[in-house]
Amino acid sequence: MAKAVQKITLNRSEDIPFDKLELSQQNVRNIKAGVSIDDLADDIARRKLLQSLNVRPILGENGEETGRFHVPAGGRRYRALELLVSQKRMATTEPVPCIVKRGDETSAEDDSLAENVQRVDLHPLDQYRAFQTLREQGLSEEEIAARFFVSVATVRQRLRLASVSPRLLDLYANDEMKLEQIMAFSITNDHIRQEQVWDTLPRQHIRDPYYIRRLLTETAIRAGDRRAIYAGVKAYEAAGGAVMRDLFDEDNGGWLQDPALLEQLGVEKLKADAAALKTEEGWKWVEAAFDFPYGHTSGLRRFYGEQQEFREEELARHDTLKAEYEKLDAEYAEAETYSEEIERRLEELGSELDQLNERPYVFDPDEVARGGAFISLAANGELKIERGFVRPEDEPQVKTDSDDSKDGVGAIGNAGHASSSADGISVNGKPASDDQPTEEDNTVRPLSDRLVMDLTATRTVALRNALANDPVIAFVVVLHAFVLKTFYLYGSESCLELTLQSAKFSQTQGLGDTLWAKEIDQRQEAWGQDLPKKPEELWGYLVALDDVSRQALFAHCASLSVNVVIEPWNKRTRAIAHADQVARSIGFDMATAGWVPTVDNYFGRVTKPHILQAVGEAKGEQSAQLIDHLKKQDMAREAERLLDGSGWLPEPLRTVGKETASDDVSPAADKAGNDPADEANGGDVPALLADAADLSDQNQNAHEDDGYSHLDAAE
Structure with missing residues (x-):
């Protein structure tokens, strides 16, 4: 015969006057948390008591009930009611709905703990839907926040979930998506784009919220962009431009979704x-x-x-x-x-x-x-x-001697030519050489071109010798020529046959924004302000300049002539070798100078094998294997993160004869037993790849049906 199931008998509910209740010391909640007592009292006054108190009768010495009850569960509600009584907002004899617990099946502490532990917080999606219903009933965000004792920002965040695709909300409700991911998707109202991004994530093996935001905003422009600051976000919005804002994370003003409109406003301004x-x-x-x-x-x-x-x-x-x-x-x-x-x-x-x-x-x-x-x-x-x-x-036209030919050399030459012709003396059909003037002619003729050349050649050699014996002035002479070429350009000339050329790099975008270019521009501006306005006054200025300043000015001018650009039609092998000598002499290295590989300056402009080679050289082959399945764009982004701070340089930026960070990682060392997990713990592998590293060995030759490989564990 089957044993009958014993039926459960529930505790009865009774209305007990408030002055018959006492707060039990057996309540396990001793630390203040959640809504304050004042706020809870106001809420009870507005909507009355929503949940009964859990009470137990107080027994006398002989075990009989005294008619009074203590409250082991519901202490905060009791304090709120007590506050209402003290404020004369509720009578002391007001009946309070209570669940009366008689018997000793469980202790008061047990009941108090169960009431606080076993309850489950409202799901954010349910909270959003409830807030949405109240909003539809006419309540403002501020009123909803006041009623439920949460911040207005919290209400706005929950209401913002309305911008997420219903399909994604269903995935979240079924625990197939995390709250942080849903919050990331709320940055845009475009449901189609949201679903496209979500559908591509399993193939990318990356579901971090930051990555979702990056994909959703990759065609937008940040409000902190210089174009947005200049044109003004308010002017952009007034012109009909939309701005994506992130209520769940620091967005620094959001993202502007219409780059063409922003460009138009910026150009007009x-x-x-x-x-x-x-x-x-x-x-x-x-x-x-x-x-x-x-x-x-x-x-x-x-x-x-x-x-x-x-x-x-x-x-x-x-x-x-x-x-x-x-x-x-x-x-x-x-x-x-x-x-x-x-x-x-x-x-x-x-x-x-x-x-x-x-x-x-x-x-x-x-x-x-x-x-x-x-x-x-x-x-x-x-x-x-x-x-x-x-x-x-x-530039203003400079008047030359040829303009004065009637009064200058031409006039005198014609006179001489007439005199010679009058005498009938000629050599090879030409007037007699001026090198052999006739004694009878008292006219002062110009020196012959050949004689002038010979005399000035002699002076040149003598001046060279004298200058070679005075290094200080020799330095000033070269500096003078450099400064003329650097700062004056036209209307001036040096006696030194030196050229100072400065190559242009107009094809390299963003070069002017680098720290090095800005420092050069600052030096050029500072010297330009200090130098005399007229080139004729430059020599006296340089002679009077102190040695340290002269050397600094010389270095600035000389540096502008450096050119180590390798062109397809001109490999400039010897010039590059000389550049390496200069770099080693001054201890120069591009990594220590601050260059780091990024998507814009390297990874986004090379092939996937180049990216993997770079990661392998800097971090070892195990790290390269963790990203070898990614698409080109995502691989470039992850390579940028992996190599941040590594000091790795591509070959054209390396100084021959000087060790680089990539020289420290060799295939032999990588095969010697480098554990990917150790790399992750040491910070060599990004957090989003760290979990996958533990399983990379067992996964590297296996592919699941859904296409997951090395990064399965990253989720």
């Missing part, structure tokens, strides 16, 4: 600024572009303005501020304690002094009338204006 600059300052021409190729000013003469003089009131103000700053700084240097007030005052004084010192430059009106300026965008989105350039065709 740039044209207006260029026209205003030309009109206000009187330049003959102004060229405008978001960015100019490096070397765009090559072949143009540069002239510089002079800083505007202080007005009397400005000079007096400057002296007063400087005196106060120096006095306060000296006193503070001797103080033993930190003073925020003094620090702030020093900062204010320094800022005002800087403003006074940064006076505008005044240019020669004649030069401005024939010169021009370049206007572009700096990295921070502000206008970058380069003033004072003259094109060769705009």
Whole structure:
């Protein structure tokens, strides 16, 4: 005979006056967490009590019930009700719905723990749907946040899930997708694009939220881009442009989805600024572009303005501020304690002094009338204006001796020729040589061309010898020639037959934004301001210059002639070998100089075998195997992450005779037992690949039906 199943009897619910209840000390919740008691009291006042209290009768000495009850589970609700009573918002005798527990099957502590542990937080998707329903009922985001004691940002984040494709939300509801991934997809409202990205992820073996965001925003432009800063995100939105924003992560203003519109707005504003600059300052021409190729000013003469003089009131103000700053700084240097007030005052004084010192430059009106300026965008989105350039065709015409032929050499020569003809003396059908003038002729004739050449040749040799015995002046002479070629270009000439050429690199995008190019431009600008305006005054300036400054100027000019570019039609083998000698002599290396391989400058411009070769050289073949199944674009991105900080250089950037980071990794060393897991623990493998490394050995020759290989474990 089957044994009957014993039926469960539930505890009965009773309404107990609040003044008959006492808070039990057996409640396991002792640490404050979640919604505050004040907020909970307000919520109970609004919607009344939603959950009964769990109580147990208090027994007397003889084991009989005393009519009072203690509350081991529901302590926060009890405190909230107690607060309402103290605020006179609820009567002390108000009946409170309670579940009365009689018997000792479980202890009070057991019940309190079960109530707090066994409950499950609301699924974010359910919370989103509930918030969405309340929104449809007419409640604002602020009202929803106030009712449920969450931040407005939390409400907006949950409501933002409405932008995610219903198909992806269903995957999330079935635990086939993580919350972080759903949040990443919410960055755009394009459901089709969201599903396309999700469908490609299994083949990529990468499902990290950062990677999802990268794929969704790869055709957009960040709000921090210099073009967006310059044109203005507000102006872009006013023109109808859409902006993707990420409510779940730091997005720095979001992503602009219409690059063409942004380009149009930027070009229009740039044209207006260029026209205003030309009109206000009187330049003959102004060229405008978001960015100019490096070397765009090559072949143009540069002239510089002079800083505007202080007005009397400005000079007096400057002296007063400087005196106060120096006095306060000296006193503070001797103080033993930190003073925020003094620090702030020093900062204010320094800022005002800087403003006074940064006076505008005044240019020669004649030069401005024939010169021009370049206007572009700096990295921070502000206008970058380069003033004072003259094109060769705009240079003033220099009057030559040939223009004065009637009064100069030609006139005298004609007289001599007539005199010789009158005497009937000629040699080989020509007038007698001027080297043998007749005694009867008292006319002072010009020296013959041959004699002038012979005499000046003699002077050249003698001057060479004298200059060779004076190294200091020899240095100045070469420097003079270099500076003339570097800063003056036209209307000047040196007696030295030296050439100083500076190669142009207009085809290399972004070269002007590098740290090295910026330092060169800063030196050129600084020397250009210091050098005399006229080339005739340069020699005296250089002679009077101190040795250290002369050497610095010489190094700057000489450096601009360096060219180690390898061209398809000119391998320049000997020049490159000499460049290696120079690099070794000054301890130069591209890695230590700050060059790092990226998608833009290397990995995105080579083939997949080149990428794998680079990773293998820098990190070993095991690391290369972890990415060998990826598509070209994804492989390039992961290679950039892997080689960050490795010091690896492609062959054209290596200095022959100097060790590089890639020399430290050899196939023999890689085969000696390098464990991919050890590499991951050591930081050589990115986090998204680290888990896969443990299984790479067993997976490298096997492929699952769905196409997964090395990175299966990364999920």
